[in-house]
Amino acid sequence: MVASGIQPRAITYNMLIRGVCKKHMVKEVDKLLDEMVRMGCTPDSIAYTLVIEGQFGRSFLSSYQDESKKSETMCDNKSMFILGMGFVGTCFAHQLKSNGWEVFGTCTNENKKNKLEQMGFNMFTFEADKDGQEALSAIQDMSHLLISIPPVVGLGDPVLSLHQDFLRIILRDSKLCWLGYLSSTSVYGDCGGAWVDEESPTKPSKSSALARLAAEKDWLDLGRDLCVCVNILRLGGIYGPGRSAVDTIIKRKSLSNDHRTRESKRYTARVHVADISQAIKASMDLSSSGKIYNVVDDDPAPREEVFSFAYNLIEQKWPGKFTQAPMGSAPFKHLVGEKRVSNNRLKEELGVNLIYPSYKLGLQSIVETIKTRLISHGFW
């Protein structure tokens, strides 16, 4: 054809591929695909469909299409299981419930279970180191699973360490289509104040961060083996209504040793719980399997600056009522865990528009509502 001056086009090659496929001439198919590329005709979806049909038969493609349709339908099913309905889990559960989702979750004690049930959630008590088969069995009917239980030093992820075989069996033919793991920016370790993103090497120094990284890997492996989309969300320091510098000052709590040590950092990644909820939802909607996202705000300010700002906000609103936060004298420590965590992927790929890009906006909104909240909890 070429010799007689006729320039073959993609359609010409597709007809040739159909012909050789009918005769099961597998090597000829490869040659034609190579020639297509050499002649500047990129094989299109028709070419690949013909090749797949030719090699595996029409039934393969239709069963594959049925499978994808099935998984789309499953993912349309709005049921979420949250392993660990703590601060983030509960906030996210409220958001899902108000959007028509059915939410199931776990906590470790009966009292909390009852309270969460009164809020309309389907709850199980679950302690990873005890028999948890009743709670875990419920996951097989869910479309989505969020893991919010922290790893344990020396054990790794407590759910996978103790229940992995059981989970693999019950989830093999389950409805699950998305799995999210709440991790931490601690996995990057100390980077001397440099910017890090999701492609940066992880070099955890603390044993808790090492356990966190191992847990990430184990959940990614499980998701891959089960053909379930997995997202890892690396969270900065979490704050929100009920857990913030403003709450610490007003409740006159003193900072823990760990918190005081963190004051010696020049940069601290943090994020408001409402923005974490946004990020989780956006990653569920995108379903980009295997992806990791940093979930932090734009302003990695030192803790000392955050506490001063919180104190000034409180002074303006209730002059003289509260004293400066009892910071204590920070034990001497050289600067560790220093890094600035980039949230570019969160914004560009997940399209998240942060509600609280800086702790200043986050704390202002907390101060505006805190009195009502604390009165209802008997703190005021």
Ligand SMILES: NC(=O)c1ccc[n+]([C@@H]2O[C@H](COP(=O)([O-])OP(=O)(O)OC[C@H]3O[C@@H](n4cnc5c(N)ncnc54)[C@H](OP(=O)(O)O)[C@@H]3O)[C@@H](O)[C@H]2O)c1
């Ligand atoms: N705090 C931060 O600044 C920060 C920063 C980055 C990442 N993270 C991580 O992000 C995730 C969500 O944070 P969060 O602040 O929402 O956590 P959280 O409030 O402490 O909630 C953790 C949940 O896990 C449950 N849990 C803990 N140990 C368990 C065990 N051995 N077996 C079964 N359940 C267990 C808790 O049960 P109960 O409800 O009964 O207590 C709770 O529901 C956690 O993994 C956390 O470590 C936290």
